[in-house]
Amino acid sequence: MGETESIDSSLVLILLGVIGMLLLSVAIIVFFVVYQKRLFAQQDQMRGMETAYQKDLLVASIQAQEVERRRVATDLHDGIGSLLSAIRLYVLQLSPEKPEDTYNELLAETKTMVDTAITQTREISHNLLPTTLDRFGVLQAIEDHCKRIQKLNEIEVICNYDKEYQFNQEQDLALYRIFQELINNTLKHAQATQIDISFKMLPQKIQVHYQDNGKGFVLKEDAAAGLGLKSIESRVNLLHGEMTITSPPEGGFQFEMLLPKL
Amino acid sequence: MEEELAWLITNVSKYSVALPALIGVSVYFRLENTQKVILLLVLISVLSEASAHILGFTGAGQTVVYYLFTCFEFGLLTYVFAHGISPFFKPSFFITIAFFLLFFTVVDMFWISGIAQFNSYSTAVEGLILIFFSLTFFYKTLHELKIRYLEREPLFWISTGVLLYFSSSLFIFLFTNYVNSSTAALFLIWSVHGIFSILLNVFYSTALWVKPNP
Numbered sequence: 001m002g003e004t005e006s007i008d009s010s011l012v013l014i015l016l017g018v019i020g021m022l023l024l025s026v027a028i029i030v031f032f033v034v035y036q037k038r039l040f041a042q043q044d045q046m047r048g049m050e051t052a053y054q055k056d057l058l059v060a061s062i063q064a065q066e067v068e069r070r071r072v073a074t075d076l077h078d079g080i081g082s083l084l085s086a087i088r089l090y091v092l093q094l095s096p097e098k099p100e101d102t103y104n105e106l107l108a109e110t111k112t113m114v115d116t117a118i119t120q121t122r123e124i125s126h127n128l129l130p131t132t133l134d135r136f137g138v139l140q141a142i143e144d145h146c147k148r149i150q151k152l153n154e155i156e157v158i159c160n161y162d163k164e165y166q167f168n169q170e171q172d173l174a175l176y177r178i179f180q181e182l183i184n185n186t187l188k189h190a191q192a193t194q195i196d197i198s199f200k201m202l203p204q205k206i207q208v209h210y211q212d213n214g215k216g217f218v219l220k221e222d223a224a225a226g227l228g229l230k231s232i233e234s235r236v237n238l239l240h241g242e243m244t245i246t247s248p249p250e251g252g253f254q255f256e257m258l259l260p261k262l
Numbered sequence: 263m264e265e266e267l268a269w270l271i272t273n274v275s276k277y278s279v280a281l282p283a284l285i286g287v288s289v290y291f292r293l294e295n296t297q298k299v300i301l302l303l304v305l306i307s308v309l310s311e312a313s314a315h316i317l318g319f320t321g322a323g324q325t326v327v328y329y330l331f332t333c334f335e336f337g338l339l340t341y342v343f344a345h346g347i348s349p350f351f352k353p354s355f356f357i358t359i360a361f362f363l364l365f366f367t368v369v370d371m372f373w374i375s376g377i378a379q380f381n382s383y384s385t386a387v388e389g390l391i392l393i394f395f396s397l398t399f400f401y402k403t404l405h406e407l408k409i410r411y412l413e414r415e416p417l418f419w420i421s422t423g424v425l426l427y428f429s430s431s432l433f434i435f436l437f438t439n440y441v442n443s444s445t446a447a448l449f450l451i452w453s454v455h456g457i458f459s460i461l462l463n464v465f466y467s468t469a470l471w472v473k474p475n476p
Binding site: 010011013014015017018021022024025026028029032033035036039040043 | 403404407409429430431434451454
């Protein structure tokens with residue numbers, strides 16, 4: 001009787017062990033399958049977001065390019081184009097039969113218009129790609145740009161940078177465009193009186209800081225500024241950098257960028 | 263009635279190995295390396311069952327067949343897992359473990375369970391190691407996220423079958439020798455084991471049937 005009870009109890013223990021282990025392994029398998037599906041779903045979602053983000057950047061970059069083309073077209077059509085048409089009319093009227101006074105007056109005005117056309121061409125060319133950028137690099141080009149802005153607008157620009165570091169041509173151009181966009185945004189929307197620009201060389205990276213004391217903005221409400229910022233973002237990505245933008249409610253705009261050193 | 267059911271389950275489990283063998287042979291030409299190894303394991307299993315059956319009739323000890331089968335089964339499954347989870351462990355790790363189990367089976371055969379007894383301890387150790395391999399495969403799959411469609415991965419079905427069979431049968435292997443005196447209890451235990459054997463063969467059949475991920 002005692003032996004039978006002992007066999008029964010060991011049998012029950014074995015069966016309980018079997019059921020316990022079976023349930024545990026089923027739980028592990030179910031967890032594994034469900035978790036694997038969830039991880040793939042998350043991965044797909046992340047990829048979707050990344051694709052959408054890249055698409056947004058591409059659209060923004062194309063739009064920015066179109067805006068720039070339109071601006072150049074307007075400059076050419078309304079500025080140089082109309083000047084050249086006027087010059088043509090003046091040249092057609094220049095004939096030796098005209099009284100000398102009238103002739104000289106027409107000639108002087110034609111010369112003035114040709115000079116204006118030359119100046120405007122230089123300005124358009126400078127806006128597209130300043131010669132300073134090619135010859136002396138982005139830091140000098142930004143400083144020149146700031147000086148020109150200071151002359152034309154009632155805004156103080158403080159540039160603070162270490163001239164030792166040299167960027168390559170691609171970085172020069174991208175950085176220049178980023179600053180052009182930032183300064184344009186400040187001039188158009190911020191009503192600021194001061195801009196601070198600084199370049200700081202850290203051991204591994206370059207810290208770029210831009211700040212204005214304007215009214216600031218809410219990113220989602222300002223579509224034009226949003227487009228410009230997206231174009232900045234795509235250029236920062238091109239430089240393999242990281243950027244942060246802050247615009248506190250009390251006003252002001254801050255842009256900070258960390259770039260890897262060459 | 264219960265004994266009849268137990269007898270039926272035990273017999274079905276013996277013959278269930280024919281299912282993966284037939285599937286494996288019928289689709290042999292499209293099998294991948296892993297699947298071919300599983301087919302070889304299944305064929306050895308068929309041979310073992312037949313040998314044990316014949317030896318049972320002749321009255322000779324059939325347990326030696328189980329000792330041999332454990333070695334073959336472990337060697338082949340270790341080979342399959344070594345390919346499936348290779349970056350996690352060096353090949354020398356798998357070779358060492360395979361030799362360890364071979365050594366342990368010999369020790370179990372002569373000094374622990376004995377040649378006339380079922381190889382409880384070597385099968386239990388084999389089970390523990392294979393459970394570890396299948397869990398490592400699951401971990402690796404989650405870590406790498408390379409296999410999107412699990413249902414098309416033979417190693418997933420093999421790991422699932424191995425985990426279910428060996429974890430559930432672990433207590434049976436370890437404690438069978440303690441209930442040897444009761445035939446009814448043995449019938450019950452081996453019919454439970456038979457259910458898991460059928461399950462394992464179904465998983466092997468699935469592993470052989472699926473067309474692996476490209």
